[in-house]
Amino acid sequence: MSNCTSPPLPILLVDDEVLWTRSLSRMLERSGGYGNLLTCHDSREVMGILAHQPVSLVLLDLTMPHLSGDDLLATIAPEYPDIPVIILTGRDQVDMAVKCMKGGAFDYFVKTVEEERLLAGVQRAIRMQQLQRENQILKTRLGRKDLKFPAAVAAILTGDRQMESLFHYLETVAPTSQPVLITGESGVGKELFARAVHEVGRPGKPWVGLNVAGLDDTIFADTLFGHSRGAFTGADRERPGLVEQARGGTLFLDEIGDLSLNSQVKLLRLLQEGDYYPVGSDRPKRSGARIVLATNVDLTARLASGAFRKDLYYRLRTHHIHIAPLRERSDDISLLLNLFLEEAASEFGKKKPTAPPELSVLLATHPFPGNIRELRAMVFEAVSHHQGRILSTRTFRMAMGLTPNAAAGEPLTPGADGAREGISYGDRLPTLTQGANLLVEEAMRRAQGNQTIAAGMLGISRPALSKRLRNQRQEAASTPR
Structure with missing residues (x-):
């Protein structure tokens, strides 16, 4: 050479x-x-x-x-x-x-x-x-050239324009002292955004995180605010809470939509007044922590049911970052797939497998209720079983609730727990032939022209789909214009 x-x-x-x-x-x-x-x-x-x-x-x-x-x-x-x-x-x-x-x-x-x-x-x-x-x-870098702190969001892999616009908004609000609310479905990467807020707004300062789901009022207050000596049986010394540990830095509270109403009152005071009372103390302490919060529940629905306080909700909405689910940014799937293949191969001590071209198309048809976390789990499971150079789609199909034998030309069918989407009709129903043709067209659109994947969506074999497509082309050619 x-x-x-x-x-x-x-x-x-x-x-x-x-x-x-x-x-x-x-x-x-x-x-x-x-x-x-x-x-x-x-x-x-x-x-x-x-x-x-x-x-x-x-x-x-x-x-x-x-x-x-x-x-x-x-x-x-x-x-x-x-x-x-x-x-x-x-x-x-x-x-x-x-x-x-x-x-x-x-x-x-x-x-x-x-x-x-x-x-x-x-x-x-x-x-x-x-x-x-x-x-x-x-x-992966689209729009990031104008960011002042691109390293802060380097861990968030995306090519989606809406996600990129969130990075600019994040840089704007991160240096302020106001709370930041991050919403999105489970697995979309809310903690990554929270850490990015911290890296931009409080670099080098303490980062303290807490998942508050399932905490009762007493444990919530003791964990967050700490307690004074003698506050309860066994409290033989003063213990600082997470708010004090995060002084000068960021306190990240995850799953705040599950807080009880009493705990919400305590959180509201912390956000609104900037001070708090350790358990058993009558002397307030001043908070020096930036509060970032996240939830995967619909807070407006919780408001309507009376399970979430309006005053706390509007206090949290000062700065709001909403992360779109993975199914709404399918272009990110191939980027994340490549990243997780590298991570999985490294963890299992294997050579990174080559993903077949149809895998990204197949994954784009999946709704991903678990979002990025679900995709990562799929990839790690597939690589753990992988032996050759080309990654098999079998594990992915099984995880998606599809029969794993489409490579042999057999139909893919929804699993027992497979999701079913409703179909909307206008005032006039299509004929059976028209309905079948529309289903075939929609399946081919979603599968980006891949007949194997489209056949799996329709629950028919690939030869059967090929025959239908030929018939449709012949009918279209013979129809007078």
Whole structure:
């Protein structure tokens, strides 16, 4: 390999002819500036190289002993779909070129072709991969270039514009002393946002967190405010509460929607007056902590039922961050999937598996009631069972309440506890044929054109769906316009 580091990941040259690889290497370095090259003269070693060395491009000879180029292509394309493969051959064979392109090759060149054409093909392939990587990075950093404290939200992986706008709002309200209310379903990352508020507003200061769900009034007061000596039996010394421990920093109270009305009164006084009484003391203490609160319940519904105080609710609404559920930002699924695959592989001591292209599409059809936490659990469970290079979708399908045998072309059906969504009709019902066609169209839309996934949604086999689609196209073509 040359000392040149262009491209950042090496180009792998695979050919049993040593003189040809030397000539090709000189051309790539001299004319293209590509010196980061790997050469392989034994086709049987290629998959081992790819397993241990990420590459930007494979230049693959078609005719070789042991394993031919088209045989290797059939293995590389599905296992490493992000790596472009350019086929090189000594003979101009149109049928073989078509076969290779259908098999996943990025391009096909005859070795005697002009140097400029081959170099242009290499440049296109490398540029395409670079654009894919840049796009992935941009999706995670979209809108963050104007943030003053991008490191504070670095742990929140997203490419969603609404989420990005929350980061700017967070930077605006974090330095203030007013409470911040963070709402959203369970598993959307409310604590990550709370910590981001802390990192922007109170960097380097104490962070103290408490889940208040299930705490009765006495334990809530003692935990938050502490107690004086002799306050109750066994209180042989004064104990500071979490408010005092968080002085100068941030006190994070999670699940505040579950607080009793008596505890809500105590919390309201702390927020409104800025002071509190330790249990058993008649002398107030001044709070020096910033309060950040979170809940996954609908506080307006709790207000209507009388289970939540209006004065506390309006006090909390001074600064409000609402995090959208994962099903409303499906573009984040592929980003989070990649992150969790890396984390799971590291934890289990395995090589990071390659996710099949259809997995993100399949996951986008799931409502994710557990949000990011549910997706992470799915990925870790799948990786724990994983053995090969391509990640199986079986574990994901089972977690989604679907039968795991769709790969064999059998229908996917909702599990016993699978969610069922209602269907709305207008004043006039469609005919059975019209209704079936509408269901097929909607399934294909949700599955982004993936027939296997769409067939699973409809509870039919893929061949049955293909037949329906053919019939619909024929009917549309024969209908007079």
